[in-house]
Amino acid sequence: MxxxxxxxxxxxxxxxxxxxxxxxxxxxxxxxxxxxxxxxxxxxxxxxxxxxxxxxxxxxxxxxxxxxxxxxxxxxxxxxxxxxxxxxxxxxxxxxxxxxxxxxxxxxxxxxxxxxxxESLLFLKGNVRMEDSTTTITCDEAEYSVEADTAVKFAASREERKKGDIILKDNVRISNSGTEVECSYADYNMAGSSGVFKNVRVHQDKMYFVGQDAEKNGDTYIFKKAYVTTCDSEKPHYKMSSPRMVFVSKESLTMDHAVFSIRGIPLFYTPYYKQRLGERKWALSFRAGSSTRKGFFILTNLRYSWSKNFRTYLINDYFKKLGYGKGVELDYKTASVKSNLYVYGINEKDTGVRNLTLRQSHWQQLPAGFLWQSYIDFQDYSAFNSNYLRDQSLVLNPTYVRSRASLSKSASAYYLRLSGYRNETWSENLNRFDADNVIAPELYFRLNPVNFKLFSYDFIYDYKNYLNKDALAGVIFPDYTNIHNASARIFKSYRLMSALTLFPRIGYQFYKQDDLKPVEYYFHNINMTLNFYRPLKLSFTHNYKREPGKSSITDSVSFSDEYRPARNVIFRQSVLYDVKKNSQPLENRFSLLENQLNVKAAGMNFYVRNYYDISQGLAVSWEEEVSGRHFSSRFTHNRAEPDFANWFQSFNFKCGKWDAAVKARMFFNYREADMKMNNVIEKEIVLKRNLHCWDMMFKYLVTRDRREGWIFFNVTAFPERPIGIYHDAVSEEWSFRKK
Incomplete structure (x- = not known):
């Protein structure tokens, strides 16, 4: 029973x-x-x-x-x-x-x-687990002192124990704020975060501290007969051992008579060793090599942290053919302020040309929810940047100065921004900077949607004093022009039936430019979605815009459908019909018809998409792709390149202990099936191997204008600090990099 x-x-x-x-x-x-x-x-x-x-x-x-x-x-x-x-x-x-x-x-x-x-003692046995807001403890047995006492911690007798003291035995595991402690015995106080441990292993910040005995007091651990490593193996491949080791969480590690060994073989001894943990006060990164354009070069970047929030970077570069490049960067960050200043310059000794770049940005939260942002950028020409001449450009833009500033506030009900922008380029005729694109100022206000039972509404107002002489930036305004633009909308989604949804958006727009007569527009965007037959969803949208008393500016109907004949099969179509082209033949009134089919089956994904010109009766472009866990094949074609197609192929697989990824792009004549190796215009090979404690990566890349190779190594625990060799065959550059 x-x-x-x-x-x-x-x-x-x-x-x-x-x-x-x-x-x-x-x-x-x-x-x-x-x-x-x-x-x-x-x-x-x-x-x-x-x-x-x-x-x-x-x-x-x-x-x-x-x-x-x-x-x-x-x-x-x-x-x-x-x-x-x-x-x-x-x-x-x-x-x-x-x-x-x-x-x-x-x-x-x-x-x-x-x-x-x-005795006010609690004894726990079997699958013991203790939890509070910050700490979790598991073990086989525990002894917990529940009553306060005035005795010192870690007392030998039970009568001398202090409230909160816990004796933990066998398979002890303590988790606290990202720190894992494993040991066979612990005398621990959760309130004071202190304790004594035997046969202990501490894991924090990707590092393992292992010792015969250890004592913890706050953030400080004192180990006896211990070692430190980043290898998680029970018998680490490498370690630094010491009879006495002091570890201060996120601050420092100190060791007496330290011995560094690999696979148990001692390689290095020092009577005293100390290392800062976390972010160091200073750090040096460099890159050294040789190229045709620069000759031998060495680039250095020295960072010094004055505080947790403020850093400086000193940049000192040497190029045998170009000369010396020098720069400085100041960076300040808090929760409410982010500010950065960067300056770098070089006087080329072979050409005598001065190249200078300057950037300054500032972001700050102000009282009452306001936000200030500013940005200044001075550039001698577009190819010049902090990685001097690394990005080559065939067309160099003239020297420019760009600046932007804004004061904004974002609230649940609205968004408000007052801003300005100015772009100046150097004019040889005027022998000075000349503004070619200026907004001074712009006032933007947006009322977020206000919801009522039957409808919702929003409102936008945008004012700008605008000057533009650059055709690439938009409409030309040779003189400063005041532009007012406002719009208001009402909208709501209505479910008329279980399978019929109506979503109308109706609005009014006002536009005024200087002393010209204002222009008013009525516009609407009305969408209707039908889903009477569950696998098929149809959507119709009418877009309309016109000035009162005049003919419409926009009058079109867009159609889209989604058909799901099976769970993993989706077919979509969309097209737009322009009512204003009613004088033209029917086939000329349609936009490009987009068709797309997606299929998922047996762990593979397949899709095909094309854009079809109804008036011409042919496809303008198409693409298709099939992909699985270890491969991807993609083909694309554009009518602008008749008879030719692009084939993008990639594989990823394991080769013994190596992870391999291979990518290639072939541009070929598909009508003649002309698929030769010389048609492969891009290829990339990446090999990675995890050596448990170390990672190694080899990469080879070839494009139409690049031929590059990398070999990098890094400690597995610190992938952001690689060391390696880089080669660019086009510029004949070899370089050694350490970050």
Missing amino acids: KYRPVFLTVIVLAAACFAAESPQGRADDNLPLEIVKQSQGPSLPRDCFTVSGTLSRGFPSKESHGAGNLSDFSGPFEIKCDYLKYSKKTEVVFSSGNVFIERDKMKLYADEAEFHRN
Whole structure:
């Protein structure tokens, strides 16, 4: 016969209140608790038994049969378990079976628990787990001191222990704020985050600290007979060993008589070693090599952190053929301020040309929810940047100065921005900078959608004082012109039927330019979606815009459909019909028809898409792709390149212990099936290997104007700090890089 478990709840530190002498005068050492079945409404199961009481240093009076009301202890101690008994002689409460205890925001779980009332000690055994807001502990056995005492920590006798001290035994694991501690024994205090450990292994910030003994006090660990490594193997491939090691979390590591070894072979010894952890005060990155354009070169970048928020970068570059390049960067960041200044320049000794770049940006949160942003960029010409002449350009833009500033506020109801922009280029005729694109100022206001029961509305107003002499930037305004542009809309989505949805958007637009007569527009965008047949969804949208009393500017209907004949098959189409072209032949009134088919099956994805010219009766372009876990094949064709297609092919696979990725692009005549190796215009090969503690990467890239190769190594724990060699065959450059 099976019995449902009986759950007991003891409120407070234990049930000493049941220790009073029974009416029958029983004198047994172990008195089973009297279980009183409660009837407290439908929320309490029929087989749920509850015992309530409050424990104190004394016993309740004989009149208190059952629940007592004593309060020498600081707070409640709640136990839930399958079985519980109390020993009158030893004053021990024993519980077993799914034990759950809660005290002072700490939760404890175990298979068995004993509470020794006289010593205020709680013993836990079997699958022990302890949790609070920041720490999780698991082990096989634990001894927890629950009452305050004035004795020192880590006392040898139980009488000297302090509140919060915990002795943990066997398979101990402590997790706290990104730090993992594993050991065979621990004397730990959760409140003070301190303790003593044996056979300990600490994992923090991708590093492993392993020692025979360790002591923790706050953020400081002191290890004896220990080593440090980033290798997670039980027998690390490399390590730095020391008889005494001091680790200060995220700050420093200090070792006496340190020995560095690889696979157990000592390679280096130093009587004293110290290393800063986290971000160092200073760091040096460099790149050295040789190329046809620059000759031998070495590029250096020295970073110094004045504080957590402020850094400086000193840039010093040497080019044998070009000369010296120098620069500085100042960077400041807080939660409310981000500011950066970058300056770099070089005087080419072979041409005598001065090249200079300057950038300054600032972002700051102001009171009342306002935000300030500014940006200045001065550039001698487009090919010049912080990686001097790395990006070659056939056409050099003239020297320019660009600046932008804005003050904005974003709220739940609206967005407001006051801004300005100015672009100036150097004029040889004027022998000065001349503005060719200026907005001074612009005022933009947007009222976010306001929702009512039957409709919603929004509003936008944009004013700018605009000058533009650059045709590539838009409409020419040779003189400063005041432009006002405002629009208001009402809209709402209405479900007319379960398969019919109507979404109208109706609006009014106002446009005024200087003293010219203002222009007003009525416009609407009305969408209707039908889904009467579940696999098929149809959508129609009417776009309309016109000035009052005049003919329409825009009048078109767009159509789209989505058909799902099977779960993993989707077919989509879309096209636009221009009503204003009603005088033209029917086929000329349509835009390009877009068709797309997506299929997923057997772990593979397939799609094909084309753009079809209805008036011409042929496809303007098409593309198709099939891809799986280890490959991808994609073909594209454009009518502008008749008879030719692009084939993009990629593979990724494992070759022994190597991860390989191969990519290629072939441009070929598909009518003649002319697929030769000389038609491969791009190729890329990437090989990676994880050496457990190290990663190695080899990359080879060929395009129409580039032929490059890389070989890089990095410690697996720090992939952002690679060391390697780079080669560019086009510029005949070899370089060594360290970041």
